[in-house]
Amino acid sequence: MCVGCISRQYCxxxxxxxxxxxxxxxxxxxxxxxxFLLVYTFKHRLCFSQWHEHLCGLYRDYRGWISDQAGDEVxxxxxxxxxxxxxxxxxxxxxxxxxxxxxxxxxxxxxxxxTLATIMRAYHxxxxxxxxxxxxxxx
Numbered sequence: 790m791c792v793g794c795i796s797r798q799y800c801x802x803x804x805x806x807x808x809x810x811x812x813x814x815x816x817x818x819x820x821x822x823x824x825f826l827l828v829y830t831f832k833h834r835l836c837f838s839q840w841h842e843h844l845c846g847l848y849r850d851y852r853g854w855i856s857d858q859a860g861d862e863v864x865x866x867x868x869x870x871x872x873x874x875x876x877x878x879x880x881x882x883x884x885x886x887x888x889x890x891x892x893x894x895x896x897x898x899x900x901x902x903x904t905l906a907t908i909m910r911a912y913h914x915x916x917x918x919x920x921x922x923x924x925x926x927x928x
Contacts, residue, residue: 803853805911807863808903815921819894820886822906822920827883829909837880841870848908855907865908869901 812818829835835843845867857863872878878901886892894902910917 804856805851805853805907805914806856806858807865808906808910809858812921813894813899813903813906816891817923818921819892819902820890822902822909823883823886823892825909825913825916825920826905827885830883837883838876840879840883841875844870844905844908847912851908851911853911855911865904866900867904869904 830837830840833843848865848867854862855865878898882898882902906917906920
């Protein structure tokens, strides 16, 4: 990090955009995100009761900043995870999706998914680029 970044305690050049509604509505976005989270859970040996604290730690320790569509800095609302049964939500959300099934995004969990996906994209931008994207043809 440069001297300016050290004094600000974050890098001004490290930007991660927040997920937009149209990205969340991609046909295979939910399935791809869930598959990524399932692998991530096993790779980092997380249990579902640890996900909330792990996610808050990732957001707290992110060296960059989150931007909206206009390029302005936004702060993610982590209160969407402040529910007594959040462990069960993580358990139910991070499940494999059967082949050919297109999971829907419930209105009640939309902001939770947006926040979760945005934090994951901040740390894994290459993988996140392909969430919900499929090739136009097989050739």
